[in-house]
Amino acid sequence: MDFELSEEQQLLKDMVGRFMQDRYDFEKRKKYMAEPGGFSEEIWAAYAEQGLLAVPFAEEDGGIGGGPVDLMIVMEEMGKALALEPYLSTVVIGGSILRTTATPAQRSALAEEIIGGACKLAFAHSEPKARYELAHVETKAAKSGDGYTLDGAKTLVMYGGVADKLIVSARVSGATTDEAGVGLFLVDPKADGVAIRDYPTQDGLRAAEVTLTGAAAELLGDTPDSMAAIRQASDEAIAALCAEAAGALGKSLDLTVQYIKDREQFGRAIGSFQGLQFQASEMFVELELARSMMMYGAMASRDADPVERSRAVSAAKVQLGRSAKQLGEKSIQLHGGVGMTMEYSIGHYFKRLSIIDRTFGDTDHHLAQLDAVGGMAA
Structure with missing residues (x-):
């Protein structure tokens, strides 16, 4: 598989990354969370303006005809920001079900409303x-x-x-x-x-x-x-969740490395101690393992063969679950006691990663799924 992004995909990644950096930070997120629906309607409208709600929909329905890698790019950047909006339920899952199940008239009518920001699913x-x-x-x-x-x-x-x-x-x-x-x-x-x-x-x-x-x-x-469509939507949702998790893991590593550079003990930055450097290196390895499997799962999430598709996304979910546990726990440990407080963002990343692990099947469930189909393909 070619894991290199195309020029258009790199532009999408840069655009979404800049948007999330400009519109999201930890303090803004807390304000969005306190809004009536638990997220920002203003940000949702901005997603529509930026074309993010149109990503998976066909051009004839008013979308941009994006594929699973485009959704992976968007979800990874949202994971970095701990975005709250119902993008997964509306655009990823809803988009999949409309593509595979709805009549042309149903799909066209709903896609238009979703793309314009007027309908959440x-x-x-x-x-x-x-x-x-x-x-x-x-x-x-x-x-x-x-x-x-x-x-x-x-x-x-x-x-x-x-x-x-x-x-x-x-x-x-x-x-x-x-x-x-x-x-x-x-x-x-x-x-x-x-x-x-x-x-x-x-x-x-x-x-x-x-x-x-x-x-x-x-x-x-x-x-x-519609069970075939439900399984297809589930696999696409798992691939998208893996991308979100990879984004959250990357941000967790960045926050942790910055913390150990800034935190001083015994008159020196704790990041200068070799033991902590080793742990940060291990976190980086976990992140790279997670990102490689995220890409594999995303690229296979629309495979016409349901067995191979399920095999790939289950393998990705297992690796993301393991990496989330290893990297997430280390990020809390290296922050010390403050990592468990509500005032520090790192604990919120670990919470989200823990919930992602349990959404659409936890690590143990997907290990059993892999075992049922004979493990990873040779």
Whole structure:
């Protein structure tokens, strides 16, 4: 694989990097977090102005036709800034589902709203008993006139409390864990029969519990058989999360190196002690391992072969989880006691990395997934 960025991709990286440096720092992030939705609507509008919301959408739908590497670039820069906006749920996951599932009319209408910043999506798929099993869907869909009604409960819906549209998975037939018989539906979060409990998560983002009781829904696509699309969206989301994690790891290393250069003990900077230099070197190695696997996962995240695609993104998720633990713990240790305080940003990076490890399957889960397909390809 060629891991070199093209000229256009490098320009995108530079643009997003400058934007995040200008609009985000630790103090500004705290202010954004205190806003009603848990993020800055002004920043979201700026994403639209910069074209960031258009990245994965086809040109015929008003997008720029970007691929997974373009999304990787954006997510890595957002990871450096600990960005709060619902980019993953709306643009990455929503964009994937619209590309693979929606009818042309549905895709065109929603893409236009998303690209303009007027529509945020939330993917309501996880259920309380599902753990990380994607096919575990108990929520029921029943035909009702020209549409459907949904009954069930969804948990840990990223930014479900601010979504303009919910994309909900529900079963029209089959047993709870069957691959067949699961459809994707558009639901208005303000409609009758939809109850949403919004709450902050440990990393400063927001999620929601969604309860559906006879809620009206529109089928996405032409058929209620969408598990392949759900798995595709999950793999693209994992690749994007790996990129975000790599960005957070890079910033954690930068903060730690600067801290040990500035912090003095016994009349000299602690960074001059060889033992700490060795630890910083080990952190750099972990970062490079993580970034190489991030790129591998991103480039394979739209592979037409679902087994090879899953193998690649699981391998990337395992390495990012391991690197996050090793580099993250060292960054806290080298900061000492202040690394655990709310006033220092380094602890917030470690929190976000810890949550990323548990999103769409933790390290142990993806190790088991790799084992099930015979490990890494030869």
